[in-house]
Amino acid sequence: MKKLMKGNVALAEAAIRAGCRMFAGYPITPQSEILEYLSSRMAEVGGQFVQTESELAGISMVMGAAACGQRAMTSSSGPGFTLKQEGISYLSSAELPAVIVDVMRYGIGLGDIILGQADYFQATRGGGHGGYCLPVLAPSSVQENADLVYRAFDVAEKYRTPVIVLSDAAIGQMCGAVELPPFRDHDIDQFDWTLKGRDEAHPNGRTMTDRMYYDFGYLEYDEHIRDRYNEMKEKEQAWEEWEAEDAEFLLVSYGISSRVCKEAVKLARAEGIRLGLIRPIAVWPFPQKAFDRFNGTVKGYLAVEMNAMGQMVEDVVLAARGKTPVYSMATGRVIADSEDVVRVVKDILAGKKEVF
């Protein structure tokens, strides 16, 4: 049975149902409902909730729990997400599974609490130091807020990696009908690698640190990192195609902006323009396979996103492999308007807009 829920709350409840039993977070708008909801909900299922002194402590507490096999999560936004990066890099180096939610807001530095998609670079480029990558799932509805956080825990454990759920203020704050996923039990002892006290197989104790130090030869580690992330690139691409099959031109958009783009597709088609949409569901790895189907056959790609300069558009340029022109529509602090999107598409088709 579907329930009417706020996006942030749906995400939090889905995490509980996925078996998450440790949440450590810090207040920041527009993600605070996740923290607020879990402050009481976690105790009902026998889990641990801590409102930490900082985001640094929150991600570190998650790391401690993850090292012991727990399904652990933290959430933040904007400036707080920046502070999470230290821990995300450490989680990546020790190869520990955890889920980090960024309910994106707009702007640089303090920025603004209003909706935006300003953290794409930070999420998809390995926002911390050292050159790691990690799967980044980008929900575009209340339902997907629930579904993707649920999936995130599985992906995290499959590769032993942190996973980011890159939601946004609009999706987090809106109410929508949601079919919540079923409750799952999580056994913290199911993996041998988790910290639990030394045993016969580990008489000197487990050494859980940057895997570079103890698990690989000096020249083997780089190869391991390449193999590790290339496997994710191959297997974890996820996207939705919307009226794309016969399209002459494709919009590319994720999250809140993609909802507007679906409306734009409808409007354009009513005017006889065969417009379609590629909506990345995972923004890392970027859905190269989708673009390989259309490269060289469509007239162009228009990346529609809510930030000042365009961020995802750079990935679209890479995905186009030089075979299809790429255009940018960065709508900044204003949510895209479907009629504006159609107007920009018409300008492009009329040769009146520069490529990115």
Added chain:
Amino acid sequence: MAMIKTVPKTIYHANSFCPGCGHGIVIRLIAEVLEELGHADDAICALAVGCSCLVNRSLAVDRLQCAHGRAAACAAGIKRTRPGNTVFTYQGDGDALSIGFSETVYAAMRNENITAIIVNNGVYGMTGGQASPATLIGQKTVTTVNGRGQDSGVPIDIIKQLSQFDSVAYLARGSLQDAANILKTKQYLKKAFEAQLACRGYSCVEILSPCPTNWHLQPVEAMKRIADEVTAVYPIGVFKEGKS
């Protein structure tokens, strides 16, 4: 009568600290205490950044390498996931008192049922002996070449900071300056772990330790400096002991 010296089985490899360093003594004390309490098998260590990293190569318990300063927060995540395990941090003064001050204090504020072990040698050892928050006034380091002055603050007393929380179970400061104090420090560590095992809450033992390399002293002189100068600023003893 011949005396046989044995290494605790919880030390699995000779340590690689500098000659005269105190860390080797501390990890031996931890190993002995955990074995005497019968909890070496279930111990999990949240390890700090700095010279503490070298503990990875010696101490035979499960270990998590934490980000610089965050060991207490990691330890809380460990203990809350596995309350049946014996969980402790191993940190230096730079880690626990400077970049990790917040995590150190808030673990005590929440009365996390963990044991924090803070080895205070008054410098950032691994990075070459820079001043730490625990550097004494007048002490020369590579970042206080004329001696630490008041303009760079005063030595921080973490035990005093943690004493503000009525709920914490056990707070003590020991020293490695001589055999008697090493044995006393071992008792402090034992009490601290016993507090955790009895679920009485947060415990912390700060240990005054020599760093001959960065103090530019011979090992024996370094021990003497602790007795003569460091303990005058950082008094040793038990500062909080709840009911057992």
